[in-house]
Amino acid sequence: MLGCTYCGQTSFVDADSLDAVGEKAPLIDYGSSFEIGKMGKWKDKEFMVLGRLRYSYEDGFWDEWYLNCFDDGSELWVQEDDGSFVIFYYEEELSYRMDYDAVRVGSKVKFNEKIHSVFITSKSKASIQGGEGELPFRVIPGSQADFIDGVMEGKVVSAEFLPSDNIIYVGQPVDLDELKLRN
Numbered sequence: 001m002l003g004c005t006y007c008g009q010t011s012f013v014d015a016d017s018l019d020a021v022g023e024k025a026p027l028i029d030y031g032s033s034f035e036i037g038k039m040g041k042w043k044d045k046e047f048m049v050l051g052r053l054r055y056s057y058e059d060g061f062w063d064e065w066y067l068n069c070f071d072d073g074s075e076l077w078v079q080e081d082d083g084s085f086v087i088f089y090y091e092e093e094l095s096y097r098m099d100y101d102a103v104r105v106g107s108k109v110k111f112n113e114k115i116h117s118v119f120i121t122s123k124s125k126a127s128i129q130g131g132e133g134e135l136p137f138r139v140i141p142g143s144q145a146d147f148i149d150g151v152m153e154g155k156v157v158s159a160e161f162l163p164s165d166n167i168i169y170v171g172q173p174v175d176l177d178e179l180k181l182r183n
Helices: none
Strands: 010-013 018-020 039-042 045-057 060-069 075-081 084-090 108-110 117-124 126-134 146-152 155-161 166-174
Touching (some): 084 155
Antiparallel strands (some): 010 018, 039 045, 045 060, 084 166, 108 117
């Protein structure tokens, strides 16, 4: 998905086409340290901020910033919620189809034989408020995007139930200065 920063036009890019769908969901800037095009470094990974996705839920909203790492082409996400930050990466071994309705807060979910149990800490209904910049999947404002969060071996685990797929990420809390943002 590409979102024009000038006019707000949303376009979906496929292997052989560009679909200008006209979805406009401008996101209000609330003074984040992140912005599309900004660069930074986390540990040994140089990255550029390519896009932003905003979710809304009963307690407010949070943003997820999509980062592309120059060295190896990997993708990272930074979740920004009320001044706290968690950096997430896709963990292929956690490709588990979780049943949202069956998972209970306070329970443990085992993903597979290699992965230890994840203790479920929160679960909530959310929706996609909008997106901007470059994102790796189709963003449709207003679509359901529920989530389940947990802890595994000292790491944060987040399962997002998007219209197109269930995606599970592993991450860790970070301080903003650890991300070494620059223009």
